[in-house]
Amino acid sequence: xxxxxxxxxxxxxxxxxxxxxxxxxxxxxxxxxxxxxxxxxxxxxxxxxxxxxxxxxxxxxxxxxxxxxxxxxxxxxxxxxxxxxxxxxxxxxxxxxxxxxxxxxxxxxxxxxxxxxxxxxxxxxxxxxxxxxxxxxxxxxxxxxxxxxxxxxxx
Numbered sequence: 001x002x003x004x005x006x007x008x009x010x011x012x013x014x015x016x017x018x019x020x021x022x023x024x025x026x027x028x029x030x031x032x033x034x035x036x037x038x039x040x041x042x043x044x045x046x047x048x049x050x051x052x053x054x055x056x057x058x059x060x061x062x063x064x065x066x067x068x069x070x071x072x073x074x075x076x077x078x079x080x081x082x083x084x085x086x087x088x089x090x091x092x093x094x095x096x097x098x099x100x101x102x103x104x105x106x107x108x109x110x111x112x113x114x115x116x117x118x119x120x121x122x123x124x125x126x127x128x129x130x131x132x133x134x135x136x137x138x139x140x141x142x143x144x145x146x147x148x149x150x151x152x153x154x155x
Contacts, residue, residue, distance in 0.1 A: 006068045006081040007041070009034040010061035013103075014046060022110035024092060027103045033063075035104065043078035043093050044108060047086040049122040051131040056083060057122055077112050087121055089114035 028035035092108030
């Protein structure tokens with residue numbers, strides 16, 4: 001939030017970083033106009049979009065647009081926006097920021113995980129939107145790291 005106004009952008013690089021402590025990272029460009037506002041707020045909320053939210057992704061990927069004009073949202077505990085219909089949301093406090101070429105690597109400490117929805121995520125790959133195919137989970141360690149289903153014990 002910036003002076004009570006919600007702020008947000010489309011994220012090109014996001015990843016889980018650590019389970020103990022719970023950390024994530026994303027990489028905003030140095031020319032981003034949104035990143036300095038998020039950094040000043042000291043918190044952000046990652047919204048994982050559903051395959052049905054292509055229009056939302058388009059709005060957040062458009063520079064200069066009033067991203068929240070037609071988007072329904074609520075506040076995460078930090079005050080950052082949680083978009084209605086998101087598959088999952090991850091509320092974070094900015095933990096560290098590192099310069100990395102023409103981007104920053106922002107490390108966030110996870111403070112709250114929202115409930116997850118049982119839908120497929122929206123993907124953007126090689127300039128086009130895509131969705132995953134329904135697949136049976138593969139048992140083992142990778143399944144636990146990639147599709148962590150027990151959101152209450154990750155924090």
